[in-house]
Amino acid sequence: MKLALTHLLVLSLSLTVCAQTPDTSALTKVGQAVPDFTVTTLDGKVMKTSDLKGKVVLLRPIQKEKYTASSRSSISRETM
Template sequence: MKKLKNTLKSIISLIAIFAGINASAQTDYGYLVKVGDRAPDFETTTPDGTIVKLSDLRGKVVMLQFTASWCSVCRKEMPHIEADIWNKHKSNPDFALYGVDLDEPAEKVEAFAQQIPVSYPLLLDAKGEIFYQYAEKGAGVTRNVIIDKNGKIVFLTRLFKQEEFDQMKAVIEELLKK
């Protein structure tokens, strides 16, 4: 009975989080995807050539952080992602985090990761083919997509807003409990 109550509390918490600012914000953020959609699949590499395919990550909670070295808001947000999300969950086999760098060569992406610094892996999106499956042409890059273990999008962010960032962290925590 106690386990059922805790499960119901978790579900209610998750619904409350999803119903917060995120639900109305997704239409204002220039996304082509929405909460509940299956995340568009892609295959790309890290700067060192490691191949990453999103559909191979099914069974994990996935965070995609769209970024670029020229983006000042990305530079502001990335240390928070590193400290508050990556360092906390990187050893969890049910979690994956990838920064997806828009339209920059491998050398620039590697230098960018060292400048911030971040240790979570960055992916190459040299022509924006990944980004433009998720967001409109001309939409800004500072955005995060949280994907559940079944490959469904459950949370979207845009820019760096502490309240929204805290909600995103709570969503990740809830998803990892399942």
């Protein structure tokens, strides 16, 4: 009986955690201005988002560790 109550308690707590919706109020939405940040390009140039003001920009973040050089080039060809 004690084991069953423990399992029930763990199950109810895990369902409670899973049922909570994440707070999306801090996320940038489509059409909203992007927060100002700085990145370094592959050829070493430093770019700021404020330098791109008034231009249409597609931000496509990738994980550096996940892709090899050959897969990045195929991704670039797909988007052009």
